[in-house]
Amino acid sequence: MWIDSHCHINDEAFDEDREDVLRRMKENGVLKAMIVSLNKEELEKTRKIEYEGLTFKRSIGVYPEDSYRFSEEEIRNIYEEFRSPDIAAIGEIGLDYHWDKDHKERQKEVFYEQLLLAKQLDKPVIIHAREAAEDTYKLIKESGVRKGVMHCYSGSKEMAREFVKLGFYISLAGTITFKNAREPKEVALSVPLDRLLIETDCPYLTPVPHRGKRNEPSYVVHTGSFIAELLGMEEEEFRKQIEKNYDELFGIV
Numbered sequence: 001m002w003i004d005s006h007c008h009i010n011d012e013a014f015d016e017d018r019e020d021v022l023r024r025m026k027e028n029g030v031l032k033a034m035i036v037s038l039n040k041e042e043l044e045k046t047r048k049i050e051y052e053g054l055t056f057k058r059s060i061g062v063y064p065e066d067s068y069r070f071s072e073e074e075i076r077n078i079y080e081e082f083r084s085p086d087i088a089a090i091g092e093i094g095l096d097y098h099w100d101k102d103h104k105e106r107q108k109e110v111f112y113e114q115l116l117l118a119k120q121l122d123k124p125v126i127i128h129a130r131e132a133a134e135d136t137y138k139l140i141k142e143s144g145v146r147k148g149v150m151h152c153y154s155g156s157k158e159m160a161r162e163f164v165k166l167g168f169y170i171s172l173a174g175t176i177t178f179k180n181a182r183e184p185k186e187v188a189l190s191v192p193l194d195r196l197l198i199e200t201d202c203p204y205l206t207p208v209p210h211r212g213k214r215n216e217p218s219y220v221v222h223t224g225s226f227i228a229e230l231l232g233m234e235e236e237e238f239r240k241q242i243e244k245n246y247d248e249l250f251g252i253v
């Protein structure tokens with residue numbers, strides 16, 4: 001089986017044809033997925049997503065840009081969900097300096113709060129870091145959190161190694177299939193196999209050969225095949241390793 005370790009099939013981009021998207025997951029052998037919620041409404045929607053033969057895990061967290069957009073109350077409401085038994089991970093949380101440079105302190109504050117809550121609850125974190133690798137690394141290290149994944153990792157292989165040393169997994173998305181994607185390929189080749197994950201981050205970051213269209217979990221097959229070939233591995237062996245990594249990070253049930 002294939003696994004999509006990070007998707008947003010709760011997004012309104014799938015409201016019209018979610019059943020078809022789920023059916024294609026099953027047809028393509030993408031049987032497990034982590035559904036990430038960015039707010040309570042998305043989480044409620046996620047709790048209703050079911051499909052025979054598919055197993056979903058759920059996460060929720062305050063997204064970097066929402067740390068200054070959301071009210072204190074909205075943020076508290078999300079934090080309250082962290083302890084729910086059906087929440088397997090806290091995220092996506094982190095820092096994004098690409099879109100926002102004016103609220104760095106607020107971003108760091110909310111990120112750190114969530115790291116501490118994750119540690120208290122002993123749940124893994126899903127990290128979104130864009131043009132903020134150094135600060136992200138520093139805060140994780142300080143927090144004592146040693147269990148999580150760098151989602152849609154876009155940094156250097158050197159930095160990836162540092163995150164791996166902290167106990168983190170590195171998750172690669174469809175961007176690795178793009179012709180000019182040098183760095184993600186270097187990362188795939190240098191990260192220990194038992195720390196690698198793959199994801200779609202759908203509806204965004206659609207892999208080749210569907211680039212330009214809406215992304216969906218069944219397309220994780222293209223990213224997975226691409227990486228298996230890059231590593232010179234049998235697809236079957238690669239799939240098994242990814243499943244093992246996913247189960248180890250997020251738990252089997």
Ligand SMILES: [Zn+2]
Pocket residue numbers: 006008036092201
């Ligand atoms: Zn995401």
